[in-house]
Structures are given as structure tokens and as C-alpha cells.
Amino acid sequence: GAVVSQHPSWVICKSGTSVKIECRSLDFQATTMFWYRQFPKQSLMLMATSNEGSKATYEQGVEKDKFLINHASLTLSTLTVTSAHPEDSSFYICSAGLRPGEQYFGPGTRLTVT
Amino acid sequence: GIQVEQSPPDLILQEGANSTLRCNFSDSVNNLQWFHQNPWGQLINLFYIPSGTKQNGRLSATTVATERYSLLYISSSQTTDSGVYFCAVITYKYIFGTGTRLKVLA
Numbered sequence: 317g318a319v320v321s322q323h324p325s326w327v328i329c330k331s332g333t334s335v336k337i338e339c340r341s342l343d344f345q346a347t348t349m350f351w352y353r354q355f356p357k358q359s360l361m362l363m364a365t366s367n368e369g370s371k372a373t374y375e376q377g378v379e380k381d382k383f384l385i386n387h388a389s390l391t392l393s394t395l396t397v398t399s400a401h402p403e404d405s406s407f408y409i410c411s412a413g414l415r416p417g418e419q420y421f422g423p424g425t426r427l428t429v430t
Numbered sequence: 431g432i433q434v435e436q437s438p439p440d441l442i443l444q445e446g447a448n449s450t451l452r453c454n455f456s457d458s459v460n461n462l463q464w465f466h467q468n469p470w471g472q473l474i475n476l477f478y479i480p481s482g483t484k485q486n487g488r489l490s491a492t493t494v495a496t497e498r499y500s501l502l503y504i505s506s507s508q509t510t511d512s513g514v515y516f517c518a519v520i521t522y523k524y525i526f527g528t529g530t531r532l533k534v535l536a
Binding site for chain 2: 350352354357358359360361362365407409411418419420421423424426
């Protein structure tokens with residue numbers, strides 16, 4: 317089956333710094349990728365839809381200037397958390413697929429901001 | 431927007447027991463999927479089940495779209511079944527349910 321990878325698996329950064337998370341589709345091309353955030357013991361919430369070659373679409377309440385998304389190729393989307401603060405600490409998961417009803421999820425990236 | 435509620439929120443079972451997890455959604459949907467999130471956070475696809483019943487080993491799922499619910503059955507539970515189970519309604523995006531946290535005791 318299709319595989320989606322994320323890098324890094326976990327990252328610790330200091331408050332005020334920026335961190336970049338990569339999402340790759342390993343054996344297929346994806347014009348659209350999705351980014352989710354999951355706080356401890358909570359559900360997954362969609363943050364934004366990443367579109368290859370165009371601007372990302374953000375869900376209501378998600379700060380686009382804080383969570384920068386770049387979908388530079390058909391196999392790579394990146395999420396940059398800018399000026400991170402402790403409240404940004406969370407588990408970030410991406411997904412990609414050939415169509416909306418057939419998504420494959422990455423293993424997630426655990427971000428801790430100290 | 432569509433609301434997706436799961437019950438029970440928490441469940442503790444003895445190994446070998448059976449259980450039923452429920453997913454209710456607030457509006458008509460065409461697609462629904464069940465996932466198991468393992469202790470490391472990886473989402474594992476269990477069933478893509480817009481309607482009807484499917485079975486895979488000890489797991490089976492039933493969706494009654496007209497009544498806006500889906501059920502996941504786990505039979506003869508094992509400790510490796512522990513984790514969080516999510517249903518997700520699929521529109522142009524995935525809308526995840528509130529989850530059921532399952533712990534199976536040896």
C-alpha cells in the first residue's frame with residue numbers, strides 16, 4: 317500500500333524558534349496533502365489543506381502566518397511552525413492520497429516547545 | 431458542520447472479551463472510515479465502510495448511513511488491541527470522531 321513518511325518523528329525546540337516538519341508520499345504523487353494537529357487525549361483536527369503549486373487552505377481559527385505550509389512538489393509538503401510557543405506543543409500528522417476518500421496517514425511528529 | 435461523536439469514551443476489557451464501539455454522526459455522509467491509533471500515534475486503517483457490513487478477522491464494522499451511525503465490533507480482544515479507536519466521516523476532508531480509548535488487560 318501507499319506510504320507516507322514524516323520527518324522528524326519528534327522535535328524539541330525553544331520558545332521563539334521555528335521548526336519545519338516534512339511530509340512525503342513515498343510511492344505516489346499527491347497534489348493535495350492534509351495537516352492535522354492532535355493534543356493529548358484529544359481527537360485529530362484538520363489544520364490546513366496543502367495544494368501543490370498553490371496556496372494552502374487553512375481551517376477556521378488556524379493562524380496562517382504561524383503555520384506556514386509549502387507544497388513544492390508532488391511528493392513533499394512542509395509545515396513550519398514559526399515563533400513556536402509552549403501552547404504549540406502537539407502531535408502533528410499529515411495525510412496524502414490519490415483522492416479524498418483514500419488517505420494514507422503519516423506516523424506523526426511530536427513537537428515539544430520549551 | 432458535521433459532528434461526530436463516539437461512545438464509550440473509555441473502555442477497559444479483560445483479554446478475550448468482546449466489545450462494541452459506536453460512532454454517531456449528525457448529518458448524512460457518503461463515506462466513513464475506522465482507524466486504530468496505536469500507542470506510538472500511528473493511525474492504522476481498519477475499515478472503509480460507507481454502508482453495510484465488513485469483517486476482517488476478529489474485527490467487523492457496520493454502517494447504517496440512513497440512521498447516521500456506525501459500529502465497530504471487536505471479538506476475543508487481545509492486549510495488542512489497546513489504543514484509541516477513531517471513526518472519521520469523509521467529505522472533502524476527514525472529520526474525526528471524539529475517539530474511544532480502549533485498554534485490554536491480560
